[in-house]
């Protein structure tokens with residue numbers, strides 16, 4: 362079952378909370394991972410790996426660079442989840 | 444058909460002694476910053492590294508190995524003449540022939556011990572340990588000296604911001620010998636050659652043949668650059684945190700050890716962030732002592748696990764008889780993980 366946009370945002374919030382310790386409610390679609398959520402380039406790799414598992418998507422390294430905000434990641438997962 | 448007499452080995456093998464050598468020169472991040480645009484804060488937060496040791500001219504691969512091995516042999520309480528084989532894992536001994544292991548075996552005073560080098564990058568210690576265990580149980584040696592040694596400063600491009608701060612030099616050695624109890628678990632090891640491009644030497648040695656220098660990369664002063672280790676950092680990081688945690692778990696399962704049974708975790712010291720992520724994924728309980736020797740040692744490839752092991756035992760953070768999970772991973776890509784009883 363493909364996840365809805367809301368489910369993806371909620372899932373990403375849990376992942377970011379687990380990895381960077383940011384409160385779940387702070388993880389909103391307009392937030393930038395690096396600038397707003399304290400997710401640096403290496404934590405981002407961990408977020409991506411966790412998101413791949415959770416949403417059954419493949420996010421290649423080259424695409425990770427384009428996922429600046431929670432919204433970018435949500436859209437990417439919506440489009441690519443199987 | 445004539446009958447061949449089989450060899451007779453020990454029932455099991457164990458690590459009997461460990462020793463390390465760290466070069467005298469301590470290099471803080473400030474020195475690294477002279478050649479790259481970075482900051483102490485960035486290096487610490489992305490890698491955990493505060494200082495590393497760089498070897499001087501006299502601290503050769505052989506010399507550092509001999510120092511570390513001498514300590515390991517003393518710690519094991521055996522005489523060098525009892526050692527049947529010397530296995531050296533290194534990627535930074537620049538005279539390929541002969542193997543540096545033979546010089547080390549001779550200078551230590553072994554009695555013509557079998558001696559050879561292996562190339563298994565940052566998994567070299569686990570590869571060597573697995574060979575040693577096999578030799579002891581199979582009966583071709585009673586005691587085996589396994590050495591991980593690197594002068595990675597010789598293979599570091601100080602102008603490359605992705606790697607300049609990472610690497611260090613040093614040697615770590617263990618003596619492996621017979622045991623009545625299992626003290627080295629099954630090895631979970633392997634290679635992923637499809638990812639061979641992610642960590643590699645910038646240019647192969649044969650490009651240095653006279654006449655072929657024009658196409659070689661140059662440094663900021665226009666000199667031909669010596670080969671260095673280069674890597675796709677993010678790809679390696681992803682592989683390490685995702686795949687290596689699984690391999691570590693497999694090694695625990697193969698040894699029949701649960702995280703609760705574990706006392707110590709000694710992963711290859713590649714990046715403190717990889718270590719922290721593995722600890723999380725493996726759900727290691729609080730009581731497990733985790734080696735974070737990287738802070739003051741940097742990444743010393745094949746030497747990192749025995750160096751970290753020696754330090755934990757020396758400081759009393761780990762003790763003899765503790766159960767430790769060790770995992771090495773790196774260029775190849777290759778990996779090896781196992782559970783051992785600490786000497």
Ligand SMILES: CC(C)(COP(=O)(O)OP(=O)(O)OC[C@H]1O[C@@H](n2cnc3c(N)ncnc32)[C@H](O)[C@@H]1OP(=O)(O)O)[C@@H](O)C(=O)NCCC(=O)NCCS
Nearest residue numbers: 402403480481485489565604676677679680713714772773
């Ligand atoms: C080397 C490593 C620390 C680099 O971290 P990284 O997050 O992958 O670095 P990136 O190259 O993606 O760069 C991320 C950001 O930091 C910057 N950066 C890169 N190197 C930098 C440095 N030395 N100092 C300051 N900033 C640096 C980049 O410019 C980039 O900034 P931007 O996002 O504004 O463009 C990391 O990839 C790593 O440790 N990987 C594992 C390597 C390893 O362990 N190898 C050995 C295995 S045996």
